[in-house]
Amino acid sequence: xxxxxxxxxxxxxxxxxxxxxxxxxxxxxxxxxxxxxxxxxxxxxxxxxxxxxxxxxx
Amino acid sequence: xxxxxxxxxxxxxxxxxxxxxxxxxxxxxxxxxxxxxxxxxxxxxxxxxxxxxxxxxxxxxxxxxxxxxxxxxxxxxxxxxxxxxxxxxxxxxxxxxxxxxxxxxxxxxxxxxxxxxxxxxxxxxxxxxxxxxxxxxxxxxxxxxxxxxxxxxxxxxxxxxxxxxxxxxxxxxxxxxxxxxxxxxxxxxxxxxxxxxxxxxxxxxxxxxxxxxxxxxxxxxxxxxxxxxxxxxxxxxxxxxxxxxxxxxxxxxxxxxxxxxxxxxxxxxxxxxxxxxxxxxxxxxxxxxxxxxxxxxxxxxxxxxxxxxxxxxxxxxxxxxxxxxxxxxxxxxxxxxxxxxxxxxxxxxxxxxxxxxxxxxxxxxxxxxxxxxxxxxxxxxxxxxxxxxxxxxxxxxxxxxxxxxxxxxxxxxxxxxxxxxxxxxxxxxxxxxxxxxxxxxxxxxxxxxxxxxxxxxxxxxxxxxxxxxxxxxxxxxxxxxxxxxxxxxxxxxxxxxxxxxxxxxxxxxxxxxxxxxxxxxxxxxxxxxxxxxxxxxxxxxxxxxxxxxxxxxxxxxxxxxxxxxxxxxxxxxx
Numbered sequence: 143x144x145x146x147x148x149x150x151x152x153x154x155x156x157x158x159x160x161x162x163x164x165x166x167x168x169x170x171x172x173x174x175x176x177x178x179x180x181x182x183x184x185x186x187x188x189x190x191x192x193x194x195x196x197x198x199x200x
Numbered sequence: 201x202x203x204x205x206x207x208x209x210x211x212x213x214x215x216x217x218x219x220x221x222x223x224x225x226x227x228x229x230x231x232x233x234x235x236x237x238x239x240x241x242x243x244x245x246x247x248x249x250x251x252x253x254x255x256x257x258x259x260x261x262x263x264x265x266x267x268x269x270x271x272x273x274x275x276x277x278x279x280x281x282x283x284x285x286x287x288x289x290x291x292x293x294x295x296x297x298x299x300x301x302x303x304x305x306x307x308x309x310x311x312x313x314x315x316x317x318x319x320x321x322x323x324x325x326x327x328x329x330x331x332x333x334x335x336x337x338x339x340x341x342x343x344x345x346x347x348x349x350x351x352x353x354x355x356x357x358x359x360x361x362x363x364x365x366x367x368x369x370x371x372x373x374x375x376x377x378x379x380x381x382x383x384x385x386x387x388x389x390x391x392x393x394x395x396x397x398x399x400x401x402x403x404x405x406x407x408x409x410x411x412x413x414x415x416x417x418x419x420x421x422x423x424x425x426x427x428x429x430x431x432x433x434x435x436x437x438x439x440x441x442x443x444x445x446x447x448x449x450x451x452x453x454x455x456x457x458x459x460x461x462x463x464x465x466x467x468x469x470x471x472x473x474x475x476x477x478x479x480x481x482x483x484x485x486x487x488x489x490x491x492x493x494x495x496x497x498x499x500x501x502x503x504x505x506x507x508x509x510x511x512x513x514x515x516x517x518x519x520x521x522x523x524x525x526x527x528x529x530x531x532x533x534x535x536x537x538x539x540x541x542x543x544x545x546x547x548x549x550x551x552x553x554x555x556x557x558x559x560x561x562x563x564x565x566x567x568x569x570x571x572x573x574x575x576x577x578x579x580x581x582x583x584x585x586x587x588x589x590x591x592x593x594x595x596x597x598x599x600x601x602x603x604x605x606x607x608x609x610x611x612x613x614x615x616x617x618x619x620x621x622x623x624x625x626x627x628x629x630x631x632x633x634x635x636x637x638x639x640x641x642x643x644x645x646x647x648x649x650x651x652x653x654x655x656x657x658x659x660x661x662x663x664x665x666x667x668x669x670x671x672x673x674x675x676x677x678x679x680x681x682x683x684x685x686x687x688x689x690x691x692x693x694x695x696x697x698x699x700x701x702x703x704x705x706x707x708x709x710x711x712x713x714x715x716x717x718x719x720x721x722x723x724x725x726x727x728x729x730x731x732x733x734x735x736x737x738x739x740x741x742x743x744x745x746x747x748x749x750x751x752x753x754x755x756x757x758x759x760x761x762x763x764x765x766x767x768x769x770x771x772x773x774x
Contacts, residue, residue, distance in 0.1 A: 167465050168378050170366050170387055173472055177391035178398065181429065181476035185497055186399065189425045189480075189489060196488050 207297075210609050211706035217610070221291040221298035225284045225610055227308060229603070232280035233694055235315065236596075239272035240687045247684070251677030252654060252670065259652040263329040266650060268322045270332030274591065275351065275434065276315045281599050282389060282441045283307070283358045288610075289386035289444065290365035295374040299364030307357035314351025317343050331650060333431060336407060336418045345408035349401070356397045359390045381458055381465065382451070385444025388468045393437045395476055399429030421488050432479035435591055439509070440471055442553065442598035446516045449550040449598075452605055453541065456523035459515045459742070467515075470508035477501040478565075484574040491571065498569040506566055513558045514749050517551075518742040525741070533744040545621045549601025552629035557594030560636050561586060563756050573763045576770060581651075581673075582643025589636040592683075597629050600690050607694065613701035617693050624693065628686025634679030642672035644766070 166172055207216045245265045248256040257265060291298050298304060321328040321344035328340035366387070369375060379387070403426040409415045447464070450456040458464045480497035483489055524536030541547050564586040567573050577583065607615055615621055647654055647669050654673065656662050740746050 164378065167384070167469065170363055170391075173387065173469075174363070174391050174394060177388075177472040177476075178395045180473050181395055181433070181479075182398075184501065185477050185479060186402075186426060186429055188493055189483075189497075190422065192489050192493055193419070193421050193425060 212609055212704075215292045215609070216295050218291045218297045220301035221287050221304075222610060224298065224301065224304050224308065225287045225606075228280050228284040228287070229606070229610075230698065231308075231312060231315075232277050232284065233691065235272045235276035235280060236687070237691055238319070239269055239277055240684065240691070242266075242269035242272065243680075243687075244684050245269075247677050247680040249652065250654075250673065252673060254677075255653070260329070262652045263331070263650075264322060264326055267329045267331050268319060271318060271322065272315075273596075274332055275348075278438055278591070278595060278599075279351075279355050279393075279434070280311065280315075282393070282437060283311070283355065285441055285445065285599075285602075286358065286362040286386050286390055287365075288606075289380075289383040290362045290369070293380050293383050294365070294369040296365055296369035296372065298361065299368045300361055303357055304361045307354045307361060310354030310357065311351050312354075314347045314349070314354060316347070317350065318347030321347060333427065334407075335427075336410070336420055336423045339411055342408060342411040345404050345411055349404050349408060352397045352400050352404070355393065359393050359397070362386070362390050378465075381461055382444050382448045384465055384468055385440055385447060388471050389437045389440035389444065391472050392433055392440055392476060396430055396433035396437060399426055399433060403427050403430065421486060424483060424486065425489070428479040428482045429476070432482060433476040435587065436471070436475045436478070438591055438595035439475065440468070442557070442595040443468075443509075443512045443516075445598045445602050446512070446550055446554055447519075449546055449601060449605070450516055450520050450523075453544065453547045453550075454520050454523040456519040459518045459522065463511060464515050467508035467511035470504050473504070474501045475505040475508070478505060478569060481565075481569040481574065484569075484571050485578040494571055498571065503566075506562070509558070509562055510749075510752075513554065513562070513752070514745060516554060517748065518745040521742040521745050533747055536744060543622050545604045545625050546601050548622075549597050549604070549625035549629065552625055552633075553594055553597040553601065556589055556597070556629060556633050556636075558752060559755060560633060560640075561590030561594050563759050564589065564640060566756070567760060567763050570760075573767055576763065576767055577640075577643050579649060580643035581647045581649045582640045584649055585636045585639030585641075585643055588632060588639065593629060593632050593636060597625060597632070600628065601625060603690075603694055607697050607701070608704060611698050611701075612704045613697050614704060615693065616696040616701050617689075620689050621693050624686055624689045626686075627689060628683050631679050631682030631684075631686050635676055635683050638672045638676035638679060642669050642676060645669040645672065647673065 160168075206219045208219060208222075209216055242265050245257060246262070246269055248254045249262045249265075287298060287304070290296065321341045325341055325343070328344040330338050330340045330344070334340055334344070366379065366383075369379075378384070403423055406415055407418060407423070410418050447458065477497040478501075480489075480494055484494055484498065520540070521536045524540065529536045529539045540551070564582070568577060568583070568586060604615060604621060607613055643649070645666055645668060647665060654665060654669075
C-alpha cells in the first residue's frame, strides 16, 4: 500500500465495500427518518400517552 | 424546465457559487440581520427594565417587549440565518446548484410574511404578550399563531430545498465519496429542524383553531409537552448549525482537518438521534409526567447528546491545534493558541463561542437537565442565563464570526471599520458571557424569570431577595449593555459593509455556465490524510486541547456536585 501510486490507491479504495455505518451516514433520508422517528416515539408519543393516562378528576 | 446552472468562481476562495443560491443566501442573511436589529433594540429595553435602578418600562410594555424580543431572537434571526447556512453548505461546499430556487423563494416569502404577521400581533396590535412559549390557556390574537405557522411552513420548505440540493449534488456527481463534514453538520441541523417544525405544527395549528373559536379547549400539559418539542428543539437546530460553523471556520482560517471524520460524524449522528429529547427538561417540575419519561429523556438519552457536544468541543480545538503545530507553533502546551490570529474576528468570535458554549451553556444545561437539581432553578432567571450562553454566546457569536468571512466572499464587499471588527467579538462575547453568568447567579438565589418587578412593590405577598441577588442583577445589566454595544458594532459593520462597502472587483472573477448533465468542474480535495508528523508532546498530537478538556471535565464535576450540596441546603430534609 505504502508504495502504491495514488491512482492504484484510489482504485483499491473504490473496490472496498462501503461499511454499513458509512452507508447510513451517506443516506440523508434514512437519517431524516431516524431523526424524526426517535424523538417522536420517545418524547412525543410516550409523553402524550402518559398525559392521556392521567385519571380525570371526579 | 430550464435549469439555471450559472456559477461564478470566488477569486478569494476558489469556491464555485451558484448565483440563484447566492441571491437566496444574501436575502436570508440580510433579513436575519434585520431581525437581530429589532431583537437587539428590544433587548436593550428588557435590560433597562430588569435593572431595578432604571426600571424603564411599565409592566404591560415590558411583557410585550419581552415577547417580541424572544421571538425575533430565538426564531426569526436564527432561522433566517440558518437557512442561509443550509444553502451555503448545500451548494457552495458541494459545488452544486440549488434545487428548485423558485420553491426557495416561496419559502423565503412565507417566512417573511410569517415573521411580519407575528410581529404585527405582538407589537402593533399589542394583545399577544404571551411570551415566546405562549402557554395556553393564556391566549394570543389568532394572527400570532398564524404568523408562526406560516414561518414554520416556509422553513420546512427551505429544509426540503436543502435535502433536494443534496440529491442533485449526488446525482450530478459534484463531489466524491461522502459530503463534507460541515455539510453533514448542516444536514443534522436540517433533520432536527424537520422534527421541530412538525412538533410546532402539531400544537400550533390546533391552538390557532382554538384562538378563532373552532376548538373549545386545549389541555395545558399536552400543549406544554408538544410545544417544547418545537421550542427546545428549535434551539438544538442552532447547536448543530453552530458546530458546523466551528468546523467550517477551523478549516477556513487554519486549513484544519477534523482529527477524526468518523468520530465527528458519529457525534453528529448522536445529535440526530438524541438531541431533541432534551426538550423534556422544561417539564421536570410538571406533575402528570412520570419520572421514567423525564429521566429517560433528560438524562439517559441526553447524556449521549452531551457526549456528542464534548466530542465536538474536543475535536474542533484539537484540529486547530494540530494545524497550528504543523505550521511550526509546536512549543509547549499552548503556543498554538497564543499565536492564533486573535485579531481576526472570524477566529476570535468562533473560539469565544466554543468556550462560552461549553463552559457556560453546556455545564449549566446538564445541571438543569437533572430532575432533582432542576428544582433549585426552575423558572428562575437562571434559565435565560443558560440559554443566553448557548444561543447567544454559542450560536449568535458563531454566526457573527461567519459573517466576517461571508461579506468579502459572498457579498463581495470589503469589511468596513476593520479596527472595530477586531474588537467586536470580545465586546459581544465577553459581555454576553458576564450577562449569562450573572443571570445564573441571580437565578441560583431565586430571582424569577419574566418578572417585571423583583422588589414586589405593592404586592400582597412580599418576598425579599438577598443583597447579593440585587448586585447580580445590576452586574447582569451592566454586562448586558456591554454586549448590546458589541451587537450594535456588529450591525454597524455588517450593514455598512454590505450596502456601502467598497466593492471587490477582481480580474480573476468569471462566470461558468455548465450544460445540462454536466456539472460544474470540481477540484476535489485530497482524500489521503497525511500523518501528523513529529508534533505534540508525550504521544499526544494535541496535548493543549487535552489539558483544556481535563480543565473542562473538572469544572463540570465540581459544578455538578456543588449544586447537589446546594440542593441539600434548600431542601429542609434534616
